[in-house]
Amino acid sequence: MKITLSSFNRGCSLFSLFLASLLWAQIATAVDCQAYRERFQCAEGERYPLHLSFDDGPALQTVDVLDVLKRENIKATFFVIAEKIECDRIQKEQCNTNEPAENCQAYQECLTRRKILARTRDEGHTIGSHAYQHLHYAQQPVEFVRQHFQYSRELLEPFLNTEPPLFRLPYGDGWFNRKDKPAVMQALKDLGFIHINWPLSAFDWNPDNQQGDKILANVMEQMCSRHQGGVVAFHDGVDTEMHQGRLFTTTHLGEWIAPLRCVADFKPLSFFEKTHVMRDMRAYQTE
Numbered sequence: 001m002k003i004t005l006s007s008f009n010r011g012c013s014l015f016s017l018f019l020a021s022l023l024w025a026q027i028a029t030a031v032d033c034q035a036y037r038e039r040f041q042c043a044e045g046e047r048y049p050l051h052l053s054f055d056d057g058p059a060l061q062t063v064d065v066l067d068v069l070k071r072e073n074i075k076a077t078f079f080v081i082a083e084k085i086e087c088d089r090i091q092k093e094q095c096n097t098n099e100p101a102e103n104c105q106a107y108q109e110c111l112t113r114r115k116i117l118a119r120t121r122d123e124g125h126t127i128g129s130h131a132y133q134h135l136h137y138a139q140q141p142v143e144f145v146r147q148h149f150q151y152s153r154e155l156l157e158p159f160l161n162t163e164p165p166l167f168r169l170p171y172g173d174g175w176f177n178r179k180d181k182p183a184v185m186q187a188l189k190d191l192g193f194i195h196i197n198w199p200l201s202a203f204d205w206n207p208d209n210q211q212g213d214k215i216l217a218n219v220m221e222q223m224c225s226r227h228q229g230g231v232v233a234f235h236d237g238v239d240t241e242m243h244q245g246r247l248f249t250t251t252h253l254g255e256w257i258a259p260l261r262c263v264a265d266f267k268p269l270s271f272f273e274k275t276h277v278m279r280d281m282r283a284y285q286t287e
């Protein structure tokens with residue numbers, strides 16, 4: 001086909017239309033920080049240091065969180081439940097011993113979770129213990145509590161990458177009520193753990209919040225009303241099911257980062273917790 005001047009012009013104008021629509025799409029998706037500031041009554045020009053932390057993983061969906069953090073160049077902390085990567089036990093308890101391990105889904109998913117945790121570590125995120133199981137430890141006998149904390153440390157040893165290692169109590173049970181139940185914090189101290197609290201909460205564990213931008217709103221509201229940032233707790237897994245992620249956070253986190261940047265300046269955990277140093281993990285790189 002011969003290209004005439006008119007078809008060339010038509011091609012050019014179609015191309016400019018395409019460029020214009022691209023530009024429009026960019027403008028349309030750009031975050032209106034002023035609108036967010038007004039909505040949450042944020043002080044003009046103020047941005048607060050914020051550190052993202054994720055509890056209850058590792059889950060298969062943790063990879064979605066890792067992809068967002070990599071794209072956005074943010075370093076986060078993951079408090080993981082040790083039994084979720086105890087693959088030998090999962091194989092013993094959940095697999096048919098007459099079948100090869102490759103055929104056992106629970107075991108294969110556990111191996112995948114271990115790989116995801118290794119990726120989390122290798123991409124420079126901080127990893128801490130969220131205990132061996134997701135229990136109310138302040139309601140358990142002291143010896144049982146110590147065994148579980150110690151066991152979590154052994155299982156997570158290749159992944160805990162700070163010195164001293166970090167810990168976050170499930171439900172905060174033993175932290176919020178540490179005056180009445182001092183044995184839990186004492187056990188952590190004796191085992192060399194440091195407890196990391198969460199002054200800000202996304203409340204993403206509550207199904208009522210798992211819609212629209214309620215979870216984002218929770219975090220922005222807390223920061224702007226207090227004029228303060230800090231460590232915020234999200235969830236990338238669920239405690240009750242061994243492999244299912246909290247899909248709302250893992251699928252929508254990517255949309256929340258840009259609005260958060262209107263009022264937050266993402267910082268590593270060391271900005272808030274100066275007591276620990278990242279451990280040299282080169283010995284474990286092959287995990």
Ligand SMILES: [Zn+2]
Pocket residue numbers: 055056130134169170171239
């Ligand atoms: Zn938890």
